[in-house]
Amino acid sequence: MTQPSGTTVSAVERERRAYRRGRQRRSALVSAVSTVVVAVIVWLGVVNTPGWASVQKSFFDPHTAFTSFPAILLGLWLNVRVLFFASIGVAVFATFLAVIRTLRGAVFAPLRWLASGYTDLFRGLPVIIVLYLVGFGVPALGVFPRLPAEVWGTLALILTYSAYVSEVLRAGMEAVHPSQRLAARSLGLSHAQTLRLVVLPQGVRKVTPALVNDFVSMQKDVGLISILGAVDAVRSAQIDVATTYNFTPYVIAGLLFVVISLPLIRLTDWLEARQRRREQIGGTV
Amino acid sequence: MTTAQDPQTPPVLEIRGLVKSFGDAPVLRGIDLSIARHECVAVIGASGSGKSTLLKSVNLLEQVDDGQIFLQGEDITDPRVPVDATRARIGVVFQQFNRFPHLNVLDNVTLAARKVHGQSRGTATATALRWLERIGLADKVGDYPDRLSGGQQQRVAIVRAIASDPELLLLDEITSALDPQLVGEVLDLVADLKRAGSTILMTTHEMGFARRVADHVVFLSGGVIVEQGPPELVLGDPQEPETRAFLARVHPD
Ligand SMILES: Nc1ncnc2c1ncn2[C@@H]1O[C@H](COP(=O)(O)OP(=O)(O)OP(=O)(O)O)[C@@H](O)[C@H]1O
Ligand SMILES: [Mg+2]
Numbered sequence: 001m002t003q004p005s006g007t008t009v010s011a012v013e014r015e016r017r018a019y020r021r022g023r024q025r026r027s028a029l030v031s032a033v034s035t036v037v038v039a040v041i042v043w044l045g046v047v048n049t050p051g052w053a054s055v056q057k058s059f060f061d062p063h064t065a066f067t068s069f070p071a072i073l074l075g076l077w078l079n080v081r082v083l084f085f086a087s088i089g090v091a092v093f094a095t096f097l098a099v100i101r102t103l104r105g106a107v108f109a110p111l112r113w114l115a116s117g118y119t120d121l122f123r124g125l126p127v128i129i130v131l132y133l134v135g136f137g138v139p140a141l142g143v144f145p146r147l148p149a150e151v152w153g154t155l156a157l158i159l160t161y162s163a164y165v166s167e168v169l170r171a172g173m174e175a176v177h178p179s180q181r182l183a184a185r186s187l188g189l190s191h192a193q194t195l196r197l198v199v200l201p202q203g204v205r206k207v208t209p210a211l212v213n214d215f216v217s218m219q220k221d222v223g224l225i226s227i228l229g230a231v232d233a234v235r236s237a238q239i240d241v242a243t244t245y246n247f248t249p250y251v252i253a254g255l256l257f258v259v260i261s262l263p264l265i266r267l268t269d270w271l272e273a274r275q276r277r278r279e280q281i282g283g284t285v
Numbered sequence: 286m287t288t289a290q291d292p293q294t295p296p297v298l299e300i301r302g303l304v305k306s307f308g309d310a311p312v313l314r315g316i317d318l319s320i321a322r323h324e325c326v327a328v329i330g331a332s333g334s335g336k337s338t339l340l341k342s343v344n345l346l347e348q349v350d351d352g353q354i355f356l357q358g359e360d361i362t363d364p365r366v367p368v369d370a371t372r373a374r375i376g377v378v379f380q381q382f383n384r385f386p387h388l389n390v391l392d393n394v395t396l397a398a399r400k401v402h403g404q405s406r407g408t409a410t411a412t413a414l415r416w417l418e419r420i421g422l423a424d425k426v427g428d429y430p431d432r433l434s435g436g437q438q439q440r441v442a443i444v445r446a447i448a449s450d451p452e453l454l455l456l457d458e459i460t461s462a463l464d465p466q467l468v469g470e471v472l473d474l475v476a477d478l479k480r481a482g483s484t485i486l487m488t489t490h491e492m493g494f495a496r497r498v499a500d501h502v503v504f505l506s507g508g509v510i511v512e513q514g515p516p517e518l519v520l521g522d523p524q525e526p527e528t529r530a531f532l533a534r535v536h537p538d
Contacts, residue, residue: 009304010351010352016362016363016364019364020364178431179431283341283346283347284346284347285346
């Protein structure tokens with residue numbers, strides 16, 4: 001904690017602060033130096049392997065990277081849109097599933113079984129198989145109008161990821177202390193209000209890292225819609241690889257996926273830190 | 286100070302010029318206080334006056350902004366002093382109890398004795414059982430804290446703090462969840478602890494409690510000690526108008 005500006009501090013406190021700063025500087029220095037040393041060792045190890053020259057040519061070729069970049073970026077835009085709609089779909093459907101699974105009382109038993117059967121099924125099914133079933137199987141029924149491949153891909157992702165996310169949300173809701181429910185109900189809040197205003201907000205806070213995990217994982221799996229024929233970043237890269245016989249486009253696509261995941265990861269880190277500062281007592285432990 | 290003191294042995298706790306702010310809001314603005322062996326000091330003051338903050342600073346749970354705290358003559362605010370070892374010498378009962386919901390009563394009480402002070406499970410359990418019996422919780426040993434009543438939780442928290450025989454006890458509003466009869470029992474317990482050699486720094490809203498167990502009462506207001514002295518004087522015949530106003534609000538008689 002810092003002293004309010006304008007107040008002077010004693011010599012003892014000044015010495016303590018100097019000591020703490022010194023310790024901080026030293027640990028920062030130690031970690032910086034060790035990071036650089038490890039990085040250099042890894043780098044030297046890789047560039048001195050016998051095959052490095054040819055690997056560099058086929059995976060890290062600047063010219064191919066440059067020429068393939070626009071198409072991949074265009075494809076990535078499709079990924080971003082699919083991700084956007086899939087996230088909304090997952091948020092809604094997963095919350096719905098999680099709430100159903102936390103309902104108490106015998107009347108809701110069939111609903112609970114249905115929801116838990118659903119999560120069991122879709123957490124077990126590989127995404128690729130869900131993609132094939134939804135992307136090729138459902139249109140083949142002939143009852144739906146012709147829709148682009150990415151729409152079916154989005155739907156398949158929602159079906160799969162809602163199963164995962166609903167379990168994470170349920171864990172969060174169940175981790176909220178029962179006294180919170182008691183307090184909310186005693187104020188006259190209904191069951192639904194208690195869920196929405198007290199239990200869910202606290203539950204989501206408890207599982208934010210796990211939710212971000214699932215989000216980033218889904219963002220990668222958006223690349224799988226290429227198997228349905230949608231021209232996304234992965235598919236664009238694949239087309240380039242087929243013409244240039246160089247794997248650099250894949251590396252570019254991979255890096256772009258990492259880059260688009262960063263803003264969200266940083267944002268949630270920041271939100272979490274801010275909420276901790278605001279709501280919790282902090283202190284030194 | 287109230288009790289006669291050997292000039293050679295330092296006070297158990299000595300606080301000098303303690304300053305603590307949260308952000309830009311100063312909470313403690315220069316506290317000086319010293320507690321001799323076997324002495325019990327009660328801190329009184331309005332809600333939000335910084336009583337809990339003072340106790341947390343002594344237990345190094347908050348980093349002070351200025352001033353020094355000496356435990357048996359050793360400056361524990363010095364960043365070179367090992368923090369965990371210092372905390373192990375101090376027992377704390379928090380205002381919110383902070384018992385561990387995933388451990389039963391016995392494990393709550395024996396955790397520190399076993400993991401910090403290296404006692405065997407047998408020794409720790411024997412001590413714990415003796416205390417739990419003393420405080421009327423022998424039949425709750427295997428229960429989990431959430432299923433206890435407020436007063437029972439309070440008593441478990443007290444036993445958890447004293448089980449490892451600390452050099453200094455910090456008690457934050459330990460009677461706040463108790464009925465009058467239990468207040469009496471806890472009061473007897475604190476008096477016993479004092480007789481057995483404990484040194485106690487406590488906060489309380491119960492002037493009767495302060496009057497009965499404390500050797501020295503400190504009135505905290507506006508981040509400073511406004512008045513201090515033996516309970517008969519501070520509570521019975523306060524000199525400062527602010528103390529009088531506070532006491533009149535607590536005891537409108
Ligand atoms: N972690 C914190 N961050 C910001 N402000 C805090 C924090 N802890 C305490 N405060 C503030 O410091 C002031 C003193 O709080 P403290 O808990 O010490 O009061 P108290 O005297 O123990 O009150 P009570 O008798 O109600 O327990 C309050 O105004 C409180 O809002
Ligand atoms: Mg308090």
